[in-house]
Amino acid sequence: MTNFQGPVDATKVPRYGGPATFARLPRIDEVARADVAVIGVPFDSGVSYRPGARFGPGHIRASSKLLRPYNPVQDIEPFALQQVADAGDIACNPFDILEAVQQIDLGVREVLSAGAKPLTIGGDHTIALPLLRVMHEAHGPIAVVHFDAHLDTWDTYFGAPITHGTPFRRASEEGLIDQTGSLHVGIRGSLYSREDLTDDQVLGFQVIGAHQFDDHGWRGAVERIKARVGDRPTYVSLDIDVLDPAFAPGTGTPEAGGLTSRELLQMLRAFAELNLVGADIVEVAPAYDHAEVTGIAAAHAAYELVSAMAPRTDGSSTDGVRADG
Numbered sequence: 433m434t435n436f437q438g439p440v441d442a443t444k445v446p447r448y449g450g451p452a453t454f455a456r457l458p459r460i461d462e463v464a465r466a467d468v469a470v471i472g473v474p475f476d477s478g479v480s481y482r483p484g485a486r487f488g489p490g491h492i493r494a495s496s497k498l499l500r501p502y503n504p505v506q507d508i509e510p511f512a513l514q515q516v517a518d519a520g521d522i523a524c525n526p527f528d529i530l531e532a533v534q535q536i537d538l539g540v541r542e543v544l545s546a547g548a549k550p551l552t553i554g555g556d557h558t559i560a561l562p563l564l565r566v567m568h569e570a571h572g573p574i575a576v577v578h579f580d581a582h583l584d585t586w587d588t589y590f591g592a593p594i595t596h597g598t599p600f601r602r603a604s605e606e607g608l609i610d611q612t613g614s615l616h617v618g619i620r621g622s623l624y625s626r627e628d629l630t631d632d633q634v635l636g637f638q639v640i641g642a643h644q645f646d647d648h649g650w651r652g653a654v655e656r657i658k659a660r661v662g663d664r665p666t667y668v669s670l671d672i673d674v675l676d677p678a679f680a681p682g683t684g685t686p687e688a689g690g691l692t693s694r695e696l697l698q699m700l701r702a703f704a705e706l707n708l709v710g711a712d713i714v715e716v717a718p719a720y721d722h723a724e725v726t727g728i729a730a731a732h733a734a735y736e737l738v739s740a741m742a743p744r745t746d747g748s749s750t751d752g753v754r755a756d757g
């Protein structure tokens with residue numbers, strides 16, 4: 433028996449009906465407290481190319497209806513081991529980035545101070561800056577595992593310092609990230625210049641490029657991530673464009689040669705061994721999606737992250753291959 437309120441039972445209420453919350457979970461006002469809060473941030477005024485990630489939260493929720501209670505690879509019921517609830521969307525100003533950043537800061541702060549780990553569904557990558565500010569306030573410098581095709585450590589766009597291409601430079605400058613424990617995973621595509629990489633290194637990031645998956649696979653990436661992050665408080669920022677456009681067409685700045693959804697999910701499963709304090713999933717732009725491909729990938733990534741955050745009372749952990757034997 434569990435005290436936690438899980439999803440609406442899909443054997444009683446068909447899953448195409450029922451609540452529009454993430455995974456048909458309760459709203460946060462329907463539970464006494466939450467361990468993990470799924471927060472929507474419908475903001476995309478920081479994009480440099482295709483807009484539309486403001487519709488990401490609704491799309492990911494809609495694509496999460498098929499999630500079931502038992503996660504066989506992590507061998508847990510993530511919604512029975514902890515209270516997971518949907519905290520709704522943060523209302524943020526689409527015409528004023530600074531005000532939006534402030535609104536996101538306040539909204540996430542509220543959830544965190546009530547004792548919940550935030551799992552934010554965006555929104556463009558700009559939102560990582562206020563999220564990291566709040567995480568830093570709670571935990572000190574944060575080890576960031578950043579999945580992305582892009583470095584997002586550029587300086588400015590058209591003179592604007594706060595955009596979806598700049599959050600990790602600002603976060604590093606502000607001392608929010610642990611510069612000895614952070615890395616980007618899945619980086620690929622053309623850059624502005626060679627200095628992009630040297631700047632990035634100075635800002636405190638290591639890089640696991642998408643091309644390295646051919647030689648070392650997701651297991652090699654997990655080994656490097658674990659070695660770098662250790663038991664530091666760790667934040668996962670997941671830009672869905674880390675996936676190949678074949679697996680995530682619905683995004684604003686797609687780049688060829690990305691990861692498969694299977695590789696991504698395997699890595700996230702292995703994060704049960706990390707000290708996860710929060711996560712975001714950003715850059716889902718449904719106007720470019722087909723057949724919910726991107727939404728489903730994002731929803732499944734969220735499910736693995738929620739599972740990885742679950743307390744393991746038996747002291748067990750997973751290396752992400754449990755169901756392989």
Ligand SMILES: N=C(N)NCCCC(=O)O
Nearest residue numbers: 480557582596597685715
């Ligand atoms: N954060 C994302 N998805 N993209 C950043 C791309 C920045 C650029 O236009 O060069």
Ligand SMILES: [Zn+2]
Nearest residue numbers: 557580584671
């Ligand atoms: Zn990004």
Ligand SMILES: [Zn+2]
Nearest residue numbers: 581582671673
């Ligand atoms: Zn990106």
